Amino acid sequence: MAACPGCGGRGLFRRPSRRGWLRIREACPSCGLAFERTHGHWIGAVAVNTVLSTVAILIVLIVAFVVAWPDPEVLEVLMPTVATSLMAPLTFAPISRSLWTAMVVLVLPPEDPPLLDTRPI
Numbered sequence: 001m002a003a004c005p006g007c008g009g010r011g012l013f014r015r016p017s018r019r020g021w022l023r024i025r026e027a028c029p030s031c032g033l034a035f036e037r038t039h040g041h042w043i044g045a046v047a048v049n050t051v052l053s054t055v056a057i058l059i060v061l062i063v064a065f066v067v068a069w070p071d072p073e074v075l076e077v078l079m080p081t082v083a084t085s086l087m088a089p090l091t092f093a094p095i096s097r098s099l100w101t102a103m104v105v106l107v108l109p110p111e112d113p114p115l116l117d118t119r120p121i
């Protein structure tokens with residue numbers, strides 16, 4: 001699934017809790033790369049997730065419409081599209097977080113100090 005953008009290591013998400021696959025660790029268990037490097041870091045992951053989910057929804061909508069052609073009914077097209085709109089954001093959440101972190105690592109390489117002091121106050 002998702003891999004560390006620094007070393008390619010796995011196990012970035014906590015397990016085996018109920019929502020473990022949605023909760024990314026603070027740092028890579030293999031190389032120690034801190035994932036949250038700036039304030040508001042995860043807003044970018046939300047944007048990536050929104051784009052991926054929108055593309056998935058549009059693909060399903062177009063495929064459902066083509067499959068139902070020449071006599072498409074509303075429910076026939078709408079049901080798979082609604083199901084995709086419910087599942088895509090959850091499915092893409094881990095991918096979005098690791099993809100966004102990889103983009104940030106390209107701009108702020110791991111050897112640079114993090115911009116955010118994540119120690120508790």
Ligand SMILES: [Zn+2]
Pocket residue numbers: 004005006007008009028029030031032033
């Ligand atoms: Zn790593």
